[in-house]
Amino acid sequence: MSWRAEAVAVWAFALRNLQMASRNVFLIFEILFWPVLGVLMIGLMTSFLRLTPESTAFLLIGQITMSTVHVCQLDVAYSVLYDVWSKSIKHGFLAPIGVHHLTLGSWLVGMLRGLVVFALAAALGRWTFGFHPLQPGVLALATFLAGCFLTAWVVSVSVCALIMLLGARAETAAWACVNFILVLAGIYYPIDVLPGPVAAVAMAIPLTYFLDAYRAHFGFPSSFTAPVATGFALSAAYAALSHWALWAAVRHARRSGLLLKMSE
């Protein structure tokens, strides 16, 4: 495939997710209702507990991260789920495309929607609870967001692999997996508070390092020597691994007949 054809195939999935998102009222809820509600709940709790501005920022970063990662990863999972729900999955895999076209295209839209969620939630946090998302500077924020989106990508590609392996019954993974990862990555707490073996698992999650690096700018010293580099290295390794898993799952679905079964 030429580079142009590669880009066009990626754009096909991006455009389709955009079209679907623009026509689904529940997707508006995803980027408006839950993120806003989350920031309000956590923010009001910090007011009630009379937390310092640093601690408030710590918790709000966790909440905003949760919403951002959640929305971004859903878009990638949707790219497979739409086809599963509409029983049209075989048509996509009949075309000469790779799994990366599907995951990249939908990830682009996921990042766009994630950015909207972050901007909305951060603006609300700034306005109501004095949280300054740009306090660490544009580069630190961009790095943090890149880390969030990479984590979302890795999780969602793994979810897609699960769906291709187990069929529609794995669709709850699209909502459950990311929350599990977020809890482990320490969204509302440093990972030191986790029990030993769980903390060890948390250290294998890229988001742990990106949260750590971003929060360091809000007065919480970093627990790692090179968190950003570690986060990116882990993300790259997991991205490769999750794509291999998805490729293998699609191949398995072609062998077992699940690809056809999901289209009937």
Add this chain to the structure above:
Amino acid sequence: MLAIDARDVVKTFRSGVFRRRATAALSGVSLAVPRGAIFGVLGPNGAGKTTLLSILATLLIPDGGQVTVLGHDVRREATLIRRRLNMASGNASFLWNQRPAEILAFYGRLYGLSGRALRRRVDDLLELCELTAYRRVAYNALSTGFKQRLALAKSLVNDPELLFLDEPTLGLDPDVAARLRGRIADLRRERGMTIVLTTHYMREAEQLCDEIAFIKGGRVLARGTAGELKRQIRIGEVIAFRLDPPAAPWLGEAAGVLRCVTHDGRIECTVDEAEKRLPELLRRLHDEGAVVRDVQVREPELEEVFVELAR
């Protein structure tokens, strides 16, 4: 030159986690489809038709056998094959709130089409399948006939050399089905496309297909042109009478008569050898005092061959 060369294709589906069950879908199917032909795959439900088509279209990986499609091996060179083929099925489905033009554009992009070329292809296909007026209607709001036409349009988006049609006229009104059959014949005539189709409608197979393979229980039981199949199966010939009075109950038990049915006021007797039996039957009808208003001798319908093979 062959578009498809499949030899001893085997496919078994396994299900269950603890109690593994194995269902043999194909047990050594061999097929050769020449380029530019319309090839029919017939068989009862569960015969393995869709499994075979899916393997040939690279949607399924066979367990055994050799399959070459457009000169490439389906296991090793699937991506090369996918660029040059496409598929439409009678119960096709697409994203519920996407519109026909968007659906065609989406799949067109997956085949590398973009810009003006993509727009032109989408417009042409909408026109070809008489969908232009419905280009902005959500998929869910389309009738079955329009959904089927959209499936056919989608299958032409990459201008394939090889087209698989899995029961393309399933559930369509007769006039719509006839138009769709016309389109399929045009595709071969105008574009030299090789078409492999499955159908339950024998007249459709007889009308469209140059060659037919009959599959049952995962095996090819017979193959050839419709005429060859009729001769191969040797289910005899049909003598159709129009009588006055219109019934002769003894006909079914007469020597050489395999079965008799009354259809549209005509008595159709399938006989082992029409040349020998016709004079005998006419003589006896005369003796019984029946007046023969009309008599015709014809080959059996493909449907009768199907019934015989499916038995």
